[in-house]
Amino acid sequence: MKWNKGATEGIVVAEVHEKENALNQLAFPNGLFVDTLGTLYVTEFRNDRVMRWSKGETQGPAIVGGNGEESGASQFNGLFSLSFDHQRNLYVVDYGNHRVQRFSITIIPGIPASARWAQDGDTVVGGSGQGNDTNKLNAPFGLFVDDDQMIVIADYLNNRIVQWKMGDANGQVVAGGNGNGNRLHQLNSPTDVLIDKETDSFIICDAHNRRVVRWHRRNGTKQGEIFINNIDCWGLTMNDQRYLYVSDGEKHEVRRYQIGDKHGTIVAGGLGNDNNNHRVMKWNKDTKEGIVVAGGQGQGNALTQLDGPMGLFVDTLGTIYVADHGNHRAVHWPKGEKQGTLIAGGNGVGSGANQLYGLIGLSFDYHSNLYVVDCWNHRVQRFSLQ
Template sequence: MQVSLDAVKHVFINRIEVIDCDAKLADVWPIENVWGILKEKLRGREYSHIEQLKNDIKKEWQKFSVSLCQQMMDKIPARLKLVIDQGGYALRERLIHIHLNARWKPNGVTVAGGNGKGTGINQLSMPSGLYVDDEQTIYVADRENHRIVEWKPGATSGQVVAGGNGAGSNANQLYQPFDVIVDKESDSLIICDQGNKRVVRWPRRNGISGETIISNIFCRGLTMDDDGSLYIIDNGNYEVRRYRRGESKGTLVAGGHGIRHDPGQLFEPQYIAVDKDHAVYVSEHGQSRVTKWVKGVEGRIIVAGGNGKGPELTRMIVRSYKFST
């Protein structure tokens, strides 16, 4: 605990200033994360009397482990520093601002894998989706190894955090996972378990098995908005659905009318992003384009590509790579 206090003291030295936008409490106050976890545990339950609700809250409260609380406490100094560096803005609302004249280095740096295709802990095999958290930890959907691998900054090998027990449909297995994100509120991984046609929630810390939250869906990509709603590409129905917490059917927000070429269709959707206004962006492999879908506007808006495949700046070749707004 003294180490954490010293770290907080170091962060605040000569850096306290009045700001207009305060960070959300969950970023700097562990108890707010606890309330979020409790809310998720009780979501969907119905009560006829307040005492029933109180009893369930007490039961779930007693299930909290000391190790989980310690993990939340240990993260506070780093999260405080990030909040300060961002001028007080909440971490989950952080936007990446890239200057219009930004120039990129010609050569990249390997941050995961790079040791040939294989099953080793320092290898990957057909990696598909990935997610980078606030601490720059990378989570990779290692598709052909049927696992999700965590890579810390600067690490030379990863750590299996989901799956890794061979291809299968048991609760402790995955089958060709295609994408992964982190749900901060429940501190869990949300995984597109494509081969099993399901979406799985898996504890991010020492999880040994997952929980199916959506079934019978050919999940290709997924993301989450600031409100905690989940957006999932169903490549079997060529559509994108939004699932608010606790929902099992979801709401259609893009496509969903089969494979045709009129404005209401998607063709081989690959990856998805959602902006702060809840507009949905979808990369379409079959049409070599990126489309935008806005609530209340019929059909899609082409925002990139749409002129056939090719190397010209007016064309695209949509690969299976994730993008963001």
Template structure:
């Protein structure tokens, strides 16, 4: 995004000429100069890396547990069936701790988390959440935006000293959500098989992907889960029931397949119940291939993907993933994966030299 500032300065010069007669002639000259300053701001989509990741980049195969990993439970060092996540600029990890009905923040290198929203038992009160599925941070308004799934609402929760949330969207079966650079919120509605964009102050939203019933045609989705929006406002959605990732450019009437779409399976051309999806500057798609227990990378316009982490089974070893769901990068290209089955978040550090 480029913003331009124009500065105009005006100077006036007065020249007085006296003749030998009694008349005086005054000449006024006005000079206007204009200078233009161009300021370029780079937009980093939510969950995307700030750096340019080459298509052959590699990540360490053993993850580092940065949240949970201490069994299933409600302690501050535990999670129960976590789903979505958001990583901020300070590498604090915010996790939708589904069955603890709370959002928990884990600061960099912390051994336990801090409840930042909910945590007051399941319920529909303004101070409660009920099976939250996803969370993002609205930096401009210093607040969390949360998919409060069982309450069929999206809530905004103040980031500092927030003791209750405000419902911003009602009657929606929200699974995943994200936000673009102008503050519009995008929500995947898994039961209506669509993604809606909600501009500020809009409670109804506009369909930007799907919305034509449950199906596998290019204008349809089947139980969409997670959503990503790039700098061009193209929408990428994990089309769970169709085992594919779809891209819908702005104002499109149908999408195109950018990963999977060859039926359910574990070949490199296939996905099995995809979840979190992130796209980098190069257009490379990264997707949590949940029931293949791996993270796949699909380079732009590729016909097959490759495994970047996981794919080694579904136990608790550091190179294994047990139902990966939420997916995010930090600014430096490190990859974060929520493991629903292992009640933890794993960080996989990037190891290849980057541009």
């Protein structure tokens, strides 16, 4: 129950059931934590899992646990309480296993529907023209922004991954950069990258080498290791339970991998080509068909349409943010809406502060500032939350 200040009655924010384990139910909840966005985190003694309920939602995902009552790294035996440190690592008291477990949790902001961003972007990476110097990019593709506003970019035509600290004039090559090739110290047209906090490593879509590779972040790392082979990787993401999701552009499917799994499980697509439909699809867990959640009204520039959408971000409220590549704009679609809202770009092709040219990816930092990969302007733009 949530009790507002001065209220005489409380509000139910999460349902309690004695023995149920559906995502809209709790069984003997005990530990609680509420963050600054109003998101509720709950430990369940009976279900041995930690649930996250976004403000206003009627169900929450299990972010850790729920894998049986055992002593494995992702299992518990009677959860009792939880807390977070300043780096947003999650700590849980595993009562029956007589231990405290720590988890690195990816915090995705829940951005209010009324949020607005500055229409002029600030160049935070690149912007010095096309090239391979450390202050330049050459057709950047995917990006990742960590909790400390460190920006990591897949520098596609430079065959490298570059890391930029906020405010620095030059980036640091952290993977590849040794020419185009297939040796373990090389990359060949990387398209996406993320940071796995648990292993402190970069996971990279090494597209033209048809592999996913991992490079450790520690100083002195000279080469990567093959994580997944023989896959036409385009994009990737990792959830809070450290399942890796990889899109295969040739097989038109998305696969989910447990760490160490080389084959994965198809979780979306795999039934033929769905290219150039100018839409965003949502696939619920264990379903055979997806649901159109953005676009799907043909190619165009109306707010009901998309033109070659590429990058995607979904916040905890279910709002979808799309890099609308062919329209050179970023749009957002609140959950259940039939049309999007322009949030950046859309002012024609160009290199002005309010213009984009072939945006590929987008992301947000913990303060809800928007970052856009402006591919053919060879830069990353930040649009500040107003």
